[in-house]
Amino acid sequence: MKNIYQFAKHLTEKASSLIAKNYNKVRKISLKEGDFNLVTNVDHEVENFLITEIEKKYPTHSIIAEESGRKDKDPKYKWFIDPIDGTTNFAHSYPCFCVSIGFTVNEDLTFGLIKNPVTGELYSAYKGKGATLNNKRIKVSKIKKLKDSLLVTGFPHDRKSSKVMNFKNFEKLTLITQGVRRDGAAAMDLCYVAAGRLDGFWEMKLSPWDVAAGTLILKEAGGKITDFEGTKFNIYGKYIVATNGHIHKELLKNLRQEAFHTL
Numbered sequence: 001m002k003n004i005y006q007f008a009k010h011l012t013e014k015a016s017s018l019i020a021k022n023y024n025k026v027r028k029i030s031l032k033e034g035d036f037n038l039v040t041n042v043d044h045e046v047e048n049f050l051i052t053e054i055e056k057k058y059p060t061h062s063i064i065a066e067e068s069g070r071k072d073k074d075p076k077y078k079w080f081i082d083p084i085d086g087t088t089n090f091a092h093s094y095p096c097f098c099v100s101i102g103f104t105v106n107e108d109l110t111f112g113l114i115k116n117p118v119t120g121e122l123y124s125a126y127k128g129k130g131a132t133l134n135n136k137r138i139k140v141s142k143i144k145k146l147k148d149s150l151l152v153t154g155f156p157h158d159r160k161s162s163k164v165m166n167f168k169n170f171e172k173l174t175l176i177t178q179g180v181r182r183d184g185a186a187a188m189d190l191c192y193v194a195a196g197r198l199d200g201f202w203e204m205k206l207s208p209w210d211v212a213a214g215t216l217i218l219k220e221a222g223g224k225i226t227d228f229e230g231t232k233f234n235i236y237g238k239y240i241v242a243t244n245g246h247i248h249k250e251l252l253k254n255l256r257q258e259a260f261h262t263l
Contacts, residue, residue, distance in 0.1 A: 004058070005111045005126055008079075008101050011053055012113040012122070015046050015099040019084060020117040024093050038087050043067055046083035046099065054079055066209045078104045080212035080235070085114075086185030095119065100187040102212025102235075109235070112213030114187050123191040123217050131194055131220035140223045140244035141196040146254070149199035149247050152181040152189045156205040166204060169255060176254070190214030193242055194221035200243035200251050202228075208235040215242070224248045228255055 019042060028041040047067045054063060055071075063071040065081040079101065084090050086097030095118040102112045114123045123138075125131040131138050143149050151173055155166050174180045181198070183189055186206055192198045194217045212235050215225050224245040225233040230252050233240060243251055 001105070001110065002126075004103065007057060008103060008111065008113055009124065011050055012099055012101055012115050014053075015050055015083065015101075016115040016117040016122075018042070018046050018049060019090070019097075019099060023090070023095075023118060038091050039067065040084070040087060040091055042090070043083050043087055047081060050081050050083065050101070064208060066207065076106055078107075080104070080209045082187060082209040085187040085210060086183075089184050094184075096183045096185050096188055098185060098188050098191075100209065100213045102209075102214075102216065104212070109212060109216040109219075112216040114191055114213050114217065116188065121191075123194065123214075125213075125217040125220040127216065127220070129220070131217045133191075133195055138195045138221050140194060140218070140221050141199050142246065143199045143244060144246045146177055146247050146250040148178060149251075150178045150181070151200045151202075151251075152183055152192065152198050153201065154182060154184060154186055154189070154203045169202070173251075173254060186210045187214045190218050190242055193223055193244065194218040196244070200241070200247055202239075202241045202251065202255060204228075204239050206238065206240060211235050211240060215240075218242055226252070228252070 022042045044067055047065050051063055060074045061077040061079060062073045063079045082100040084097050085100050090097040098114050098116045100114045103110050111126045121133060123133055153170055170180055186203055189201045191214060193201050223242060225242045227233055227237055228239040241252060
């Protein structure tokens with residue numbers, strides 16, 4: 001399994017270089033759906049590169065990728081690929097985006113790799129081995145109270161029409177914490193909580209390629225992840241609450257006071 005991890009790490013670095021070469025350059029930008037769900041030619045180029053390399057090396061493995069959808073083969077081994085998490089940021093040359101690769105064995109997260117091509121920060125985790133940032137161990141923060149915490153969240157692409165809203169939570173938690181950031185890249189948000197830069201993160205209507213790598217990185221850094229009801233988080237689920245563990249119950253209590261519609 002370590003050989004697969006080293007191969008994935010090599011792919012992450014190569015994909016990051018491909019993205020970096022296109023940063024601050026003219027890109028072809030289109031909409032997938034709605035008014036805000038952007039995709040660029042670089043998303044497609046990077047994803048095609050990753051899938052091609054994985055299929056050459058491990059032709060029987062399944063792949064779940066943002067732009068290409070599912071390639072269902074051997075269900076034991078699954079790759080979760082987001083070529084650019086934070087595409088809108090990338091399209092505007094705002095330096096908060098990343099390539100994200102997660103891997104499961106029998107649906108159990110085994111390793112995760114996330115790299116920001118602009119900062120050069122590589123976050124990684126191997127199950128049971130801890131989490132690292134550029135090969136140095138990272139741990140979640142020690143903040144104990146919600147009022148002392150710095151949080152981050154996001155909004156779905158269909159925020160104009162969706163019945164599932166996040167604005168009230170954003171407003172409420174902004175008033176009772178040190179602040180709430182909105183970075184526009186869920187994978188990076190999970191890494192920042194893992195590294196102790198932020199203390200908690202919540203969002204809704206995410207996809208498995210958004211969270212597969214980041215959730216393992218956060219868990220291995222000592223964090224806690226559930227759904228909005230406090231039950232075990234599933235990467236195929238739609239609601240995520242991820243924290244340093246200390247503020248988890250208090251954050252859930254405040255989130256549960258809002259009304260949510262079933263997705």
